Amino acid sequence: MDELNSSTEQKIFDAAEAVFIKNGMEGARMKEIADIAGINKALLHYYYRNKEQLFMAVFQNAVDQFIPNIYNLLISELSLFDKIRAFLEQYGKILMKKQFLPLFILHEINRKPDKLVHTITSKGIQPQMLKNQINEEVRAGSIKPIEPRQLIVNLLSLCIFPIAGRPMFQRILFDNDADAYESFLHERMHSTADFIINAIKK
Amino acid sequence: MDELNSSTEQKIFDAAEAVFIKNGMEGARMKEIADIAGINKALLHYYYRNKEQLFMAVFQNAVDQFIPNIYNLLISELSLFDKIRAFLEQYGKILMKKQFLPLFILHEINRKPDKLVHTITSKGIQPQMLKNQINEEVRAGSIKPIEPRQLIVNLLSLCIFPIAGRPMFQRILFDNDADAYESFLHERMHSTADFIINAIKK
DNA sequence: GTCTATATTGTGATAGAC
DNA sequence: GTCTATCACAATATAGAC
Numbered sequence: 001m002d003e004l005n006s007s008t009e010q011k012i013f014d015a016a017e018a019v020f021i022k023n024g025m026e027g028a029r030m031k032e033i034a035d036i037a038g039i040n041k042a043l044l045h046y047y048y049r050n051k052e053q054l055f056m057a058v059f060q061n062a063v064d065q066f067i068p069n070i071y072n073l074l075i076s077e078l079s080l081f082d083k084i085r086a087f088l089e090q091y092g093k094i095l096m097k098k099q100f101l102p103l104f105i106l107h108e109i110n111r112k113p114d115k116l117v118h119t120i121t122s123k124g125i126q127p128q129m130l131k132n133q134i135n136e137e138v139r140a141g142s143i144k145p146i147e148p149r150q151l152i153v154n155l156l157s158l159c160i161f162p163i164a165g166r167p168m169f170q171r172i173l174f175d176n177d178a179d180a181y182e183s184f185l186h187e188r189m190h191s192t193a194d195f196i197i198n199a200i201k202k
Numbered sequence: 203m204d205e206l207n208s209s210t211e212q213k214i215f216d217a218a219e220a221v222f223i224k225n226g227m228e229g230a231r232m233k234e235i236a237d238i239a240g241i242n243k244a245l246l247h248y249y250y251r252n253k254e255q256l257f258m259a260v261f262q263n264a265v266d267q268f269i270p271n272i273y274n275l276l277i278s279e280l281s282l283f284d285k286i287r288a289f290l291e292q293y294g295k296i297l298m299k300k301q302f303l304p305l306f307i308l309h310e311i312n313r314k315p316d317k318l319v320h321t322i323t324s325k326g327i328q329p330q331m332l333k334n335q336i337n338e339e340v341r342a343g344s345i346k347p348i349e350p351r352q353l354i355v356n357l358l359s360l361c362i363f364p365i366a367g368r369p370m371f372q373r374i375l376f377d378n379d380a381d382a383y384e385s386f387l388h389e390r391m392h393s394t395a396d397f398i399i400n401a402i403k404k
Numbered sequence: 405g406t407c408t409a410t411a412t413t414g415t416g417a418t419a420g421a422c
Numbered sequence: 423g424t425c426t427a428t429c430a431c432a433a434t435a436t437a438g439a440c
Contacts, residue, residue: 027228107309109369149375157363162355167311172327173351199401
């Protein structure tokens, strides 16, 4: 019913999102987008002047979802362990619902870094606060020595790559059983925090 | 000097590898491949009938490098911890030299799974042996309880994603300093094994 | 084996009627 | 706003000379 009520522009955007994410900017066809949106090719150009602008709208939206607003979490008074738990809980849910985001964004950034970086950097990520907190915990002796960025990359890798690498993992390890892999990802949402905490706690 | 001595077919393959990996199958242009190989477009079709076959040659080669032959490691008598250390050491070196492999392969598999899976499954990965060993160590009480595939995915995530996600990490966390990121990856080759082992040891 | 020239098709984009 | 018809060009692929 969302379909029926939504504006033509929205239908175009939704169709474009599906097609760009499935095939990438280069592999996407304006014809296919128009077909899925249930309108004509010419109308795409009426709303979005050209393919590039349509792509950028989709891409920026994808980045906005992929890099969530965790400023409140970062500045909270939670302990490091609780922040890790809270982040995995919140971000895990987002990624489970938008599993295509990581691969799409990484591929496109890789293809045209200079053109697309600003969509990321402009989001104003501030890892400094988290780095400070990690350093303090190391100095206080409450966790094992670790370079903050190593921990951050570990955290993000464990959280994102099982989804980005799904096309591979699901086939190699799960006999291409989609339901089994879905359960596997769900299970991770609870177990990954413990894995990380065990790795760094003294 | 490799360039000078290599056959035309090899020069074409090398050029194709560079272009396909940079732009993907859909983004690659036969013209660019010919230019880089220093020959004419028509000659591409003489050696490889069409773009598809040229791509498949490059892709299969990429998969063969990406999924290394670790059968000997898997069946070795090493303890689980030593296997983890050995794997990270060996595979880390491969990935450091071919950093483009993960993203390229994942993107293409994602684009056309049905067409490209066989290039992976035919390699006959056998995780069963490793799964058994992990289960035994859990039962023996020498490591914390963990589902074997969770550990395997953790291991691969920590090893592959820092490279697949480099375009993102390097800019967000390292101010786009390539040398600094290279050092960061090198440091990981030593620290990641300890991270994992700490996470699972009792 | 390697080239030039060309055929053929696909695709993004525009013109213009309604 | 939405459509049909069409342009212009890019890209794969082939023909054929050398």
